[in-house]
Amino acid sequence: MMDRLTDPETLRDLARWLEAASLSSIEITQGDTRIVVRVGAGAEVARPQATEITAPIAGHALNAHPLRAASTDVAAGEAAGFVRVGPVLVPALAPRAGHVTGRAAEGALIGFGDTLLSLEAK
Structure with missing residues (x-):
């Protein structure tokens, strides 16, 4: 509507x-x-302000799990992105359901608390 x-x-x-x-x-x-x-x-x-999902740890940004395609819509509590530290993937969870409007560059080196992606309400 x-x-x-x-x-x-x-x-x-x-x-x-x-x-x-x-x-x-x-x-x-x-x-x-x-x-x-x-x-x-x-x-x-x-429009509602975008929610920034930040990196839970320093490492390399991944837009999706290596075995899945990146999604533009996420549910609350779902892994919206990942941070790779060596062989370990640390999920960044969506605090609410929404539409992904921006992401860190795939493989970019990011620090703790850096913006991993932006999420707008559906």
């Missing part, structure tokens, strides 16, 4: 309906997404 509400034509319709009803604004919230439409001020779309 929120995708439809971010459509420019839908936002213009909402603004026209607000003016016809002598209202100045409307706010619609669903999950982490908030849309505010103000008459005369256009529309503002506030």
Whole structure:
């Protein structure tokens, strides 16, 4: 539903309906997404901030387990990425379900606490 509400034509319709009803604004919230439409001020779309999943240990970034393909959607508690230290793979777990929007370069040397990937709410 929120995708439809971010459509420019839908936002213009909402603004026209607000003016016809002598209202100045409307706010619609669903999950982490908030849309505010103000008459005369256009529309503002506030997307949730991406959650950064950090490296639990220093090593080399891996976007997926060597036996699996990297996924763009992860579930809460799922291994969203890995850090390789020699032959050992240390998982970086997703704190919540979401869509992966950015990753460290495959094989890049990263330190403890460095951003391994970014995760946005679905």
